[in-house]
Amino acid sequence: MSPRLLALWLKESIALLRDRHGLLALFIMPTIFILVMTMALRDAFTPGVSIDVSYSVVDLDHSPLSQALIKRLKKGASFRLHDEATDLDSARRSLLNGEQNLVLVLPKEFGARLLTPGGTDGKPAEPLTLLVDPALTPALQLAFRNQVMAALGAVRADELTSKAGKLFGLPVAPGASAEREWPDEIRSEAVRNDRNARLPSSVQQNVPAWLIFAMFFVVIPVSSIFIIERQQGTLQRLRAIGLPFRLILAGKLLPFFIVNQLQAVLMVLVGIFLVPLFGSEALALPERLPLLLEWWAVSAAVSLAAVAWALLVASLARTSEQATVVGGVGNILMGAIGGIMVPKFIMPAAMQKLAALSPMAWGLEGFHIVMLRHGSFVDLMPSLGRLLAFAILSLALAVWLNHRSLAAQS
Amino acid sequence: MLRIDGVSYRYRNTETPALREISLAIPAGGVYGLLGPNGAGKTTLISLLAGLLTAGNGEISLNGQPLAAARAANPRAIALVPQDYAFYPMLTVSENLRFFGGVLGLSGAEQKAQSAAAIAFARLEQVVGKRADQLSGGLRRRLNLAIGLLGRPQLLLLDEPTVGVDPQSRHFLLDAIAALPAAGTSVIYTSHYMEEVEAICPQIAIIDQGQVLVDGALADLLRSPEPLLELTLERPLPAELGERYAARHEGALKYCLRLPSTAALPRLLDELATAGCTVLQLNLGQHNLEQVFMQLTHRSLRD
Incomplete structure (x- = not known):
């Protein structure tokens, strides 16, 4: 081991340990993000979970069929029935007060005209009315509407069956099928490479996402030390001692690579032990050693890309303020388009294409291949390749910028 | 003996050369003063001697050996103490000395002995555990100097080493620098403070606009047949x-x-x-x- 390199590593480590703001950005910020975002997005990643949207029903008909429809709706787990409102005015008030989000109004003669919505007398049946909270997302409005349509179809089918039964002299009680517990006829299954299929949870999405984001924040301590070295003439002194610039870069790579790996360990521990304390599912890492090694390979590749990016920003920036703006804003942009802050699957198609440009998206894709799809090393190659190419390109640019800066001074 | 023969240097994208045909013979074992106003070319000459720049033409030799070869043979032969506080403000005095000792290739007992000698020389004993950014301007200058002495250089290049220090620290620094030749280190001392150069440099050169106006023994230059x-x-x-x-x-x-x-x-x-x-x-x-x-x-x- 070269004593020069050892001295450089030791210096970087001590300097980082004394940089409270840098440590805060590297370790505390992602921990908080993981906890908050895992809680906030818990339901968005869990299919079939009840949606915390309540509704009430105003039954102006009070017929066995309107009650059968209400029972049918109650069976649907997605929306929560707040109450059966007695009149339309109180239902509107509760909507305005924010006590519930949706009110379904069943008109008079709902039951009588269930099978003849077009009307036998030439007068169409009065439609069901859905009063909605305008703040409710269109997707949820549509989902509830579909649930009502499904329940309506089921009640109508029951009624038809009942009438047909009567016609043929069979004993069928009206609305009886609404009482029955029907099994969930649709099962969601994540497609991955082994049989142990289960959809990713919020924690499995958020831990790698915010870990990647935090890893890229080495840009703050790396650039702050580098700019001090340049501004105070320390780099010049090191050059006068005969230290090549590539050795100075190497002196920065390893300490921050280790810092990134410590971040990875800490964030995984947060996912496993801290997140469950806040009511979410614990992070599940792959259990097989090859998959764990793949997970580490992704972590290492993200780290190399992050440190190289930090060195490039440090070489570009003239002042700490510039580095904070370029590095910080650059990271936030890479995170925003890379599916860190907003999961990629809820982005519009054009934005999802844009995400392919973000190194953070490559890292997240790599983690998802390992954690969610249990992919092989070959499956990981595109993500790892892009990250390593980005790291090499950034380092080459940093070296070139340094040479250009020296040439300009000479 | 450091010999500079016909050295010129011009920075990129500039019309005027920073140094023009400079020739100097700087004897070993003394403090040699390079005097000149700001922009005269002192720092450019120091940068050439420190290996930070390469001369466009002319030759520089140390003890008869071309400068690059002399530096390659003994990387610690020449040390630079830049005008800036060229160390790490977040590290303590001892950590800074350990780091620069490390990059100089010092280790083990040699590093400890060299650090101790530099601390004693710069009288930093009381502040070895203190962070560099908590030191006064005078103590920072002393640390800057101590780092330069870690490798026991044959030639120490001091670029304006007393800028921004109080009179007491300036006197201490000047006394310390004047004592260096006795410890085996020759010094090239640049300054635009004539009192300092008069006080510690028996030999001087005056540089202006990239040219040596005069050089020689200080006493000869001050002695004039015409009162x-x-x-x-x-x-x-x-x-x-x-x-x-x-x-x-x-x-x-x-x-x-x-x-x-x-x-x-x-x-x-x-x-x-x-x-x-x-x-x-x-x-x-x-x-x-x-x-x-x-x-x-x-x-x-x-x-």
Whole structure:
């Protein structure tokens, strides 16, 4: 081991340990993000979970069929029935007060005209009315509407069956099928490479996402030390001692690579032990050693890309303020388009294409291949390749910028 | 012995060369002063000697060996103490010394001994555990110097090492630097403070606009066959007298005249009396560096 390199590593480590703001950005910020975002997005990643949207029903008909429809709706787990409102005015008030989000109004003669919505007398049946909270997302409005349509179809089918039964002299009680517990006829299954299929949870999405984001924040301590070295003439002194610039870069790579790996360990521990304390599912890492090694390979590749990016920003920036703006804003942009802050699957198609440009998206894709799809090393190659190419390109640019800066001074 | 032969240097994208055909012979075992105003070319010359720049033409040799070869043979032979506080503010004094010792290739007992010697030399014992950014300006200068001494260099390049320090620390630094040759380290000392150079440099060169105006022993440069006479008069000096005695107007009614010899003084005083110029103040003495510089460049060192 070269004593020069050892001295450089030791210096970087001590300097980082004394940089409270840098440590805060590297370790505390992602921990908080993981906890908050895992809680906030818990339901968005869990299919079939009840949606915390309540509704009430105003039954102006009070017929066995309107009650059968209400029972049918109650069976649907997605929306929560707040109450059966007695009149339309109180239902509107509760909507305005924010006590519930949706009110379904069943008109008079709902039951009588269930099978003849077009009307036998030439007068169409009065439609069901859905009063909605305008703040409710269109997707949820549509989902509830579909649930009502499904329940309506089921009640109508029951009624038809009942009438047909009567016609043929069979004993069928009206609305009886609404009482029955029907099994969930649709099962969601994540497609991955082994049989142990289960959809990713919020924690499995958020831990790698915010870990990647935090890893890229080495840009703050790396650039702050580098700019001090340049501004105070320390780099010049090191050059006068005969230290090549590539050795100075190497002196920065390893300490921050280790810092990134410590971040990875800490964030995984947060996912496993801290997140469950806040009511979410614990992070599940792959259990097989090859998959764990793949997970580490992704972590290492993200780290190399992050440190190289930090060195490039440090070489570009003239002042700490510039580095904070370029590095910080650059990271936030890479995170925003890379599916860190907003999961990629809820982005519009054009934005999802844009995400392919973000190194953070490559890292997240790599983690998802390992954690969610249990992919092989070959499956990981595109993500790892892009990250390593980005790291090499950034380092080459940093070296070139340094040479250009020296040439300009000479 | 450091020899600089016909060295020129021009920065990229500039018309004027920073150094033009500089030639100097700097003897070992002393403190050699490089004096010149800001922008004279001192830092460029120091950067060439430190290996930060490469001379466009000319040759530099150390003890008869080309500079690059001498540096390759002994990377610690030449050390630079830059004008800036070139160390890590977040590290303590001892951590800084350990780091720079490490990058110099020192380790184990040698590193400890060298660090201890540098600490003792710069009198940093009381602050070894203190962070560098908590030190006063004077102590930072001492740390800057101590780092330069870690490798026990044959030649120490000091670029304006007393900028921004209090008088007490300046005296300490000057005494310490003056003692270095006795410990086996030759020094090239750049400054635009003539008092400092006069105090510690037996040999000097005055540089201006990239050229050596004069070099040699300080005593020889200050010794002049023509005594200088400073006069403060009641009325302006008559033009005819000013021309004859090569007078230089130094502000208000103050003049600096060059006498052919001290014997010429009574005659001059008679002539002034005849012209009705009452002498308010008279000072007959040696040149100082400021005067030498002004004679050579017709500018002040601090311009």
